[in-house]
Amino acid sequence: MMRSISTFFFVTLGFGHSVFAADVFFHMQGGSGNRQAFFANTLVDDRTPVSMLMGSIEIKQINVTVIYENAQQPEWAEMRLQFECISKVDFGKGIPEPAAWTDPVKMRLGEGGTILRRSDLKIESTPAGTWQTASSPVLLKAHKLACNPDEVNAAVRASSTGKTLDSALFNTELRKIGFTEDVTLMNGSAPEFLELAWTRLWAGSKRPDPSGKWAKQATPEEKAAAMAKVAEIQKQLGELTQKTKQAYEPKIQAAESKFDFDKVAAKLRNGREMNRTESQMLMVWQGRLEEEVASIVGRPSMTATGNVHFLSYGKDYDTRAAYDYKGGTYVTNGVYWSCDIQFVTAPDQQGAFRVADVRIRADSNMNLSANDACEGLLHVPGN
Structure with missing residues (x-):
């Protein structure tokens, strides 16, 4: 039936x-x-x-x-x-x-x-x-x-x-x-x-x-008037829909794609707490293709786990040296700092890998901030 x-x-x-x-x-x-x-x-x-x-x-x-x-x-x-x-x-x-x-x-x-x-x-x-x-x-x-x-x-x-x-x-x-x-x-x-x-x-x-x-029951005249009104509304709506579709459909599709990937990225981060520098970097990098990362930041060291890619960059500076002080007591002098940045990418619905997370780890014996320790690595699109 x-x-x-x-x-x-x-x-x-x-x-x-x-x-x-x-x-x-x-x-x-x-x-x-x-x-x-x-x-x-x-x-x-x-x-x-x-x-x-x-x-x-x-x-x-x-x-x-x-x-x-x-x-x-x-x-x-x-x-x-x-x-x-x-x-x-x-x-x-x-x-x-x-x-x-x-x-x-x-x-x-x-x-x-x-x-x-x-x-x-x-x-x-x-x-x-x-x-x-x-x-x-x-x-x-x-x-x-x-x-x-x-x-x-x-x-x-x-x-x-x-x-x-x-x-x-x-x-x-x-x-x-x-x-x-x-x-x-x-x-x-x-x-x-x-x-x-x-x-x-x-x-x-x-x-x-x-x-x-x-x-x-409606009279024939009432039915005819109602049908004419509906036909006119449908005609106007059809014209408006077509114009709106031509103007906004590409933008809507792009927005829907971004929204879908934002959910993928949120799942991958799983509520991870981020420092200020990570939040700022993610704000400008999320959704960008991993090819853009390589083009702007440079050639990364890449690894993969399952369906997730890790694009890693790092730099360090170390002038530390150990000295023998008074018969066996060693002391360290010098400056040390390091920075490791990892762009985590995941596939969108079309299979293109996009940035879903930015992880930054900075270390220093001078109390340097992540911004200072990672100077030269914190590139952003368009800069």
């Missing part, structure tokens, strides 16, 4: 929408009178707390809208589903094997969820929930969408050709993360999903109407 419904929705919704659809009709369950339709947005948020950075588990949040047929349920629920996901960042410890599709998952309801009450069509906030183990088909599917955002977004882009959405290609791409049932790409919102459910999914079923809103 899911396949035939998906095909129908592709025909009715796929054309005329933005080429980068961001919503997926991915599940329906329940018998007549108690059916539920599930829609997910492909934009996934990272909710990993600081205490879990550098760990093997990340917390991902996906927005899911449920449309209910049952009169005892709300019209819809918009939920912020949070899942535990295996981290795909490798810092030399290896990435754990992904769980089997049917393995239970850990999830909770996040903050910010709402329902539309059926009785009076008013929005009501819903509380966050506690962590629990789940194995229902719908939550297993939502877990895969949440924990594989790169693969899902790549599938969306690959399936967007011109002004059409290729759901067949999208489903082929989703097979890579374990989906066996077809889903459907679309752009929409909770009110649109609600209308689709009652006019297509559950066409012919009696619609509960305690508020009396659905019984009132």
Whole structure:
């Protein structure tokens, strides 16, 4: 049944929408009178707390809208589903094997969820929930969408050709993360999903109407005026979206890439306390390619551990000498100082190694600061 419904929705919704659809009709369950339709947005948020950075588990949040047929349920629920996901960042410890599709998952309801009450069509906030183990088909599917955002977004882009959405290609791409049932790409919102459910999914079923809103039929003139207004808004929005996309998409992609790498860098540092000089150097070097380090600072001594590179530089000065004083007592005279700087690099999503940490160790018998001991090594980009 899911396949035939998906095909129908592709025909009715796929054309005329933005080429980068961001919503997926991915599940329906329940018998007549108690059916539920599930829609997910492909934009996934990272909710990993600081205490879990550098760990093997990340917390991902996906927005899911449920449309209910049952009169005892709300019209819809918009939920912020949070899942535990295996981290795909490798810092030399290896990435754990992904769980089997049917393995239970850990999830909770996040903050910010709402329902539309059926009785009076008013929005009501819903509380966050506690962590629990789940194995229902719908939550297993939502877990895969949440924990594989790169693969899902790549599938969306690959399936967007011109002004059409290729759901067949999208489903082929989703097979890579374990989906066996077809889903459907679309752009929409909770009110649109609600209308689709009652006019297509559950066409012919009696619609509960305690508020009396659905019984009132709009006149042909009202419908025509509303459609004209919607068409004009869509036209203006389309033009604005295209202009905005051309102007800002490269900047947005660069910002997203930087944000993703900032999280990688934070995991690698793992809350390490830094001195003032390290903080200043990291401020200007984080995210820079390791080739830039070599070009500006000089050829480093390079080592690697797992998927992390260490670019090391050092200098020292030592005039110390030991003297025999009064028959066997040795004293040391002279000046000593040393500086070791290590640029730690890790791969970004494209595999390019970028600076994630700068470690500086300075030593001296003259109480020199790191800035003084490392003079000549503290190069910065552009200088």
